[in-house]
Amino acid sequence: xxxxxxxxxxxxxxxxxxxxxxxxxxxxxxxxxxxxxxxxxxxxxxxxxxxxxxxxxxxxxxxxxxxxxxxxxxxxxxxxxxxxxxxxxxxxxxxxxxxxxxxxxxxxxxxxxxxxxxxxxxxxxxxxxxxxxxxxxxxxxxxxxxxxxxxxxxxxxxxxxxxxxxxxxxxxxxxxxxxxxxxxxxxxxxxxxxxxxxxxxxxxxxxxxxxxxxxxxxxxxxxxxxxxxxxxxxxxxxxxxxxxxxxxxxxxxxxxxxxxxxxxxxxxxxxxxxxxxxxxxxxxxxxxxxxxxxxxxxxxxxxxxxxxxxxxxxxxxxxxxxxxxxxxxxxxxxxxxxxxxxxxxxxxxxxxxxxxxxxxxxxxxxxxxxxxxxxxxxxxxxxxxxxxxxxxxxxxxxxxxxxxxxxxxxxxxxxxxxxxxxxxxxxxxxxxxxxxxxxxxxx
Amino acid sequence: xxxxxxxxxxxxxxxxxxxxxxxxxxxxxxxxxxxxxxxxxxxxxxxxxxxxxxxxxxxxxxxxxxxxxxxxxxxxxxxxxxxxxxxxxxxxxxxxxxxxxxxxxxxxxxxxxxxxxxxxxxxxxxxxxxxxxxxxxxxxxxxxxxxxxxxxxxxxxxxxxxxxxxxxxxxxxxxxxxxxxxxxxxxxxxxxxxxxxxxxxxxxxxxxxxxxxxxxxxxxxxxxxxxxxxxxxxxxxxxxxxxxxxxxxxxxxxxxxxxxxxxxxxxxxxxxxxxxxxxxxxxxxxxxxxxxxxxxxxxxxxxxxxxxxxxxxxxxxxxxxxxxxxxxxxxxxxxxxxxxxxxxxxxxxxxxxxxxxxxxxxxxxxxxxxxxxxxxxxxxxxxxxxxxxxxxxxxxxxxxxxxxxxxxxxxxxxxxxxxxxxxxxxxxxxxxxxxxxxxxxxx
Numbered sequence: 001x002x003x004x005x006x007x008x009x010x011x012x013x014x015x016x017x018x019x020x021x022x023x024x025x026x027x028x029x030x031x032x033x034x035x036x037x038x039x040x041x042x043x044x045x046x047x048x049x050x051x052x053x054x055x056x057x058x059x060x061x062x063x064x065x066x067x068x069x070x071x072x073x074x075x076x077x078x079x080x081x082x083x084x085x086x087x088x089x090x091x092x093x094x095x096x097x098x099x100x101x102x103x104x105x106x107x108x109x110x111x112x113x114x115x116x117x118x119x120x121x122x123x124x125x126x127x128x129x130x131x132x133x134x135x136x137x138x139x140x141x142x143x144x145x146x147x148x149x150x151x152x153x154x155x156x157x158x159x160x161x162x163x164x165x166x167x168x169x170x171x172x173x174x175x176x177x178x179x180x181x182x183x184x185x186x187x188x189x190x191x192x193x194x195x196x197x198x199x200x201x202x203x204x205x206x207x208x209x210x211x212x213x214x215x216x217x218x219x220x221x222x223x224x225x226x227x228x229x230x231x232x233x234x235x236x237x238x239x240x241x242x243x244x245x246x247x248x249x250x251x252x253x254x255x256x257x258x259x260x261x262x263x264x265x266x267x268x269x270x271x272x273x274x275x276x277x278x279x280x281x282x283x284x285x286x287x288x289x290x291x292x293x294x295x296x297x298x299x300x301x302x303x304x305x306x307x308x309x310x311x312x313x314x315x316x317x318x319x320x321x322x323x324x325x326x327x328x329x330x331x332x333x334x335x336x337x338x339x340x341x342x343x344x345x346x347x348x349x350x351x352x353x354x355x356x357x358x359x360x361x362x363x364x365x366x367x368x369x370x371x372x373x374x375x376x377x378x379x380x381x382x383x384x385x386x387x388x389x390x391x392x393x394x395x396x397x398x399x400x401x402x403x404x405x406x407x408x409x410x411x412x413x414x415x416x417x418x419x420x421x422x423x424x425x426x427x428x429x430x431x432x433x434x435x436x437x438x439x440x441x442x443x
Numbered sequence: 444x445x446x447x448x449x450x451x452x453x454x455x456x457x458x459x460x461x462x463x464x465x466x467x468x469x470x471x472x473x474x475x476x477x478x479x480x481x482x483x484x485x486x487x488x489x490x491x492x493x494x495x496x497x498x499x500x501x502x503x504x505x506x507x508x509x510x511x512x513x514x515x516x517x518x519x520x521x522x523x524x525x526x527x528x529x530x531x532x533x534x535x536x537x538x539x540x541x542x543x544x545x546x547x548x549x550x551x552x553x554x555x556x557x558x559x560x561x562x563x564x565x566x567x568x569x570x571x572x573x574x575x576x577x578x579x580x581x582x583x584x585x586x587x588x589x590x591x592x593x594x595x596x597x598x599x600x601x602x603x604x605x606x607x608x609x610x611x612x613x614x615x616x617x618x619x620x621x622x623x624x625x626x627x628x629x630x631x632x633x634x635x636x637x638x639x640x641x642x643x644x645x646x647x648x649x650x651x652x653x654x655x656x657x658x659x660x661x662x663x664x665x666x667x668x669x670x671x672x673x674x675x676x677x678x679x680x681x682x683x684x685x686x687x688x689x690x691x692x693x694x695x696x697x698x699x700x701x702x703x704x705x706x707x708x709x710x711x712x713x714x715x716x717x718x719x720x721x722x723x724x725x726x727x728x729x730x731x732x733x734x735x736x737x738x739x740x741x742x743x744x745x746x747x748x749x750x751x752x753x754x755x756x757x758x759x760x761x762x763x764x765x766x767x768x769x770x771x772x773x774x775x776x777x778x779x780x781x782x783x784x785x786x787x788x789x790x791x792x793x794x795x796x797x798x799x800x801x802x803x804x805x806x807x808x809x810x811x812x813x814x815x816x817x818x819x820x821x822x823x824x825x826x827x828x829x830x831x832x833x834x835x836x837x838x839x840x841x842x843x844x845x846x847x848x849x850x851x852x853x854x855x856x857x858x859x860x861x862x863x864x865x866x867x868x869x870x871x872x873x874x875x876x877x878x879x880x881x882x883x884x885x886x
Contacts (some may be wrong), residue, residue: 004494006551006764009535012488014548017561020484036821038798038828041463045455045580046489046537046566047509051447066490069512069533071570079529084522089532090512092452094489105457108449113846115831118460123489127514137488150831152810177884272815321449355481372715376600378479385481388558388593403556432799 011128013233021351023139026338027121030141030164034119037160039143042118044101050093056100056317058290064126066094087362094125098142099291099317099330106146106328107321115147121335129293133340141309144330146318151265154295157331158266159273161299164333166274169347173308175275176282179263180292180312182248185256186239186283187437190232196224198290200232205286207236209305209319226443230442239283259294266295291317297331354404355385359421360396361411369416373409373436377421380440384409401426409439454571464794466582469781471566473584473607477562480584480603485546485561490783493536496634499543499567499760501733507569509537521761537568540732541585542760549589549771550764558590564778576783584752587773589761597756600774602716603708604742604752607776609717612790616744616751618718619725622706623735623755626689627870628699629682629726633675639667641733643675648729650679652748668721682726702737709738734760747784752776799886801848802864803839805855812859816852816879820864823883827852844869852882 006222008014015023031041047068054062067090070078071154078088095101106116121141136416143160145153158175165173187200203218210218212233219229238244248260263281270279287296287310294313301308307374311331318326341349361370375384383404387396393410400408409421415433423439424431434442451457474484476599490511497505510533513521521531538544541563549559564584573579586603601618608616630643646661653661655676662672681687691703706724711756713722730739730753737756744751754774761769785791800820806814810833817829826845830839836853843851852864858876866882867874877885 003766004547004764005492006547008488008547009490012490014488014544014551015484015486016552016555017483017485020486024484035826036824038801038826040460040797041458041467042460043458043463045451045457046568047452047455047580048446049452063515065513067514068537069510069529071510072506075529079527082525086512086518086522086643094511101457103446104449104451108457109459112459114842115828117828125489137490144829148831150810152814152829152831155814156829156831163821269811269814273740273812273818321447323446358481358760368712368715371595371598371712372591375716378606381479383478383481385558385560386595386599388588388591388595388599399557440715 005079009136011130011134013135013137021353022339022343022348023335025348025351026168026342027139027141029053030121030333030335033167034141034143034160035164036163037117037143037156039117039119039160042102042105042120043122044095044098044105044120046095046102046123047092048095048101050091052321053093053096053100056291057096058288061096064128065096066125066127068092068094079113095122096126097124098122098140098332099314102142102144102146102330103328104321106318106326115145115146115153117143117145117250118141123423133336135336139335141333141335142311143428144328146326146328149315149327150307151262151295152269154266154329155269155275156272157311157329158270158275158279158297161271161311161331161333162275162278165299165308166337168338168342169300170341173278173299175279176285176298177263177266177279177295178282178285178299179256179259179295181202181259181294182239182256182263183259183283183286185254185259186235186290187232188255189235191228192224192232196222200224201286202288204232204236204284205288207284227333236284239281244283245281253392262295287301287312294329299333301341303344304337308337308341321361355383356405357382357384357398357407357409357423357439358396358403358405359384359386359411360393360400361387361390362393362413363390364413365411365416370411373411373416374419376436377439380437382440382443397424397426407443452579454573454577456578456580459716460796464789464796465782465786466778468791468794469611469778469785470582470584472610473564473776473778474562476607476610477584477586477603479606480560480586480599482560482562482603485545485548485563486565487538487541487548487563489538489566490535491538491544491547493534495547495764496536496539496543499734499763500539501731504539507571508539509568509570511535511537538565538633539569540567540777541565541583542587542757544546545585545587545589545773546761546771547764548664549761549769556590558588558596560586560588561820562586576779578779582778584776584778585754585773587771589769589771592770594705594760596710597709597772598712598716598718600754600772601713601718601722601740604754604774604776604797605716605718605721608742608751608781609789611781611785613744613784616721616742618722619728619741619743620706620722620738621728622699622702622738624702624737625682625699625706625728626698626729628702629678631698632678634671635667635675639665642738643667644729645731647675647727648731649681650727679727687726688724705738730755737772742776746787747780749780750777751780751784797847798826799848800825800827800850800852800866800882801839801843801846802827802829802852802854803836804830804833804853805836806833807856808854808859813854816854816859816864819879820852820882825883825886840867840869850886 199222221389244324245260292312293315296312299308299311313329315327359374408424543586642665734757735755736758739755742751757771758770802817820827851867
């Protein structure tokens with residue numbers, strides 16, 4: 001028999017106990033901060049209809065969807081026909097982000113609060129080429145407010161993610177902010193046709209990676225003239241000058257004035273929150289997703305290529321699922337990136353993993369007697385493992401160290417008959433005999 | 444534009460905040476009890492290679508696997524060829540249970556403890572026909588011990604699930620226990636050929652659903668003679684007599700003696716644990732899955748058709764992934780069934796959901812001032828929502844009730860200028876003005 005591969009599939013990971021201790025620590029912090037902002041949890045199914053998913057993420061997104069194949073009779077019928085296309089074989093796929101499922105949920109449940117503030121911490125799947133730090137199954141941690149265009153909602157999602165990162169110990173992150181309307185105005189001011197706007201945004205978004213020269217080159221390759229490209233780079237540079245937003249906000253002759261006003265309001269509101277000191281206007285921030293309509297956000301930290309999270313306002317997306325136009329704004333934190341940076345920077349506190357005590361026994365103590373002692377220790381709320389076999393004590397104690405237990409509870413005839421254990425501190429080697437009901441208090 | 448369906452796919456569910464409060468309560472209890480038994484967490488990917496999954500669950504299980512379709516170039520190449528089979532189109536599928544991924548993990552990570560005690564609480568997917576209470580995405584909550592044949596491990600997984608159910612408030616559950624070897628001996632004693640053993644087990648497993656007559660009929664339909672069928676029913680009835688296990692354990696002329704001895708040992712060990720009073724020998728318990736080799740378990744409660752969980756010893760499964768034969772025993776609790784019974788019996792404690800306080804404001808207070816007050820309350824650790832728009836106060840207070848907030852913090856000019864809030868208890872209507880930094884202590 002050929003051996004079956006025991007590795008997880010490409011781009012997938014197993015999480016052992018020490019990984020999960022770190023993941024749960026971060027998720028716990030995110031959850032508690034999101035809840036302090038009055039967000040309530042939502043979980044949506046792993047599997048969504050393709051009609052829900054397709055056409056929301058742009059053509060590249062559609063390509064990266066995991067699709068589930070028809071089964072049994074339905075598959076057999078299709079296979080019989082021959083001359084197949086991808087769409088003949090599947091009508092369900094895996095969740096690709098948490099925003100589109102939220103839009104579906106808001107459209108579906110009419111009795112949700114008018115301002116539905118939900119958080120959602122779940123994995124998503126993208127059939128991207130795996131690379132270092134890029135996985136095909138990864139967690140997103142989203143907060144969104146639906147039902148209002150008030151800029152205070154935008155300020156609150158920024159404050160919530162800033163609060164998370166601060167509580168995790170990040171002191172040097174920046175939330176870059178831009179506005180889609182303002183960005184479109186700059187593109188249009190540069191003489192770039194509306195039809196080329198998407199192309200221009202994709203190129204601009206790479207400014208921090210490939211520099212101004214690179215962006216100019218890419219714009220030309222994509223059919224935007226050097227003159228327009230240089231005009232655009234010029235207005236992006238000008239937008240970085242102090243006072244740009246204030247001037248633009250007042251200048252009703254130019255488009256983008258209301259976008260500039262929205263950003264000024266956002267900055268003023270954010271000053272009242274945890275996000276006050278970390279928000280920065282970044283006119284070149286474009287964000288890939290096509291559904292954004294207002295402010296857009298992205299978080300960077302020094303030393304990390306890419307971002308810890310991003311978001312923005314998407315007042316049109318929910319309307320793709322229901323006749324009512326329901327505005328919304330949200331922010332998504334990337335769990336894997338946060339973990340990566342926290343590991344590199346050694347930001348984790350000491351986290352308890354595994355049993356505190358291993359119960360060991362001498363040959364004159366039965367398995368039943370050892371199990372009784374373990375039960376008594378567990379009833380005290382202690383995390384207790386029982387060595388299952390009748391091995392030599394030295395082997396049992398070595399095993400206790402292997403699993404990272406802090407103590408071994410050694411049972412000999414004398415201890416069992418006296419309702420006691422010999423409690424050995426595995427770090428110091430110190431050992432003392434304690435009545436079994438006193439173990440918890442004595443630790 | 445046709446409206447996209449906003450429902451989740453068939454057999455899938457959205458979980459809103461009140462659902463999640465109950466799910467998290469139960470998962471929290473399971474996690475804490477499993478950890479008290481020294482089990483450590485594991486999470487495996489949603490997607491597994493089909494080579495890992497196929498052939499482990501029997502032919503019916505293989506049918507119910509969700510398979511992911513090849514993508515892009517790989518799919519295009521296959522579609523070009525024509526005359527396709529299911530296996531041409533897919534080599535990955537969704538996790539079907541938590542036991543097979545555990546077996547893969549134990550085979551893959553050689554530095555795991557010799558006795559790897561892991562718990563795993565994750566969803567699994569089965570493309571079964573959806574029905575009331577039967578979903579296509581559902582959570583399993585597994586504990587397993589690998590690396591030992593010592594019966595104390597079997598006792599401990601039983602004790603762990605018993606401890607969970609007791610902590611959740613169940614007082615009337617039974618853990619039915621049988622032994623595959625003993626069951627096979629009874630089948631063989633009845634003159635049923637080894638080749639028909641599987642068929643016989645499937646029929647026996649339905650005894651509690653279709654009764655003795657039904658089982659006899661099914662046995663005959665499946666080609667087992669009436670005489671053999673009646674002999675089998677006779678020995679199952681005889682096995683229920685007091686003293687059967689003791690007699691069988693001593694009778695080395697009959698097969699199944701070592702199975703009987705194992706069960707007697709298991710019962711003796713379990714007496715030292717939380718499982719002591721709830722274990723019962725049930726000779727007709729068969730369990731569907733083919734990989735069990737020793738003791739098998741199933742939990743029932745009065746009023747529930749089906750079980751709250753099940754498990755058993757599977758000493759051969761891990762060997763399908765690695766040359767070393769590694770014995771194992773485990774138990775799986777079904778989260779959805781537990782929730783169903785707890786809801787029917789109203790067993791949930793009061794669970795906190797959503798914000799404690801809604802911040803509201805009069806028109807003479809700005810959004811920024813309201814946001815500042817919300818930030819100050821959140822800094823105290825309170826769960827606080829901010830009403831985002833400048834609506835009439837009555838509307839804001841009505842909304843506070845809608846979202847289930849206990850308090851409204853009402854801000855007028857006087858309160859803001861005095862660093863205070865008017866805190867209104869929404870249940871009693873009582874209202875008092877408090878300095879904003881004293882809110883937490885005053886609640």
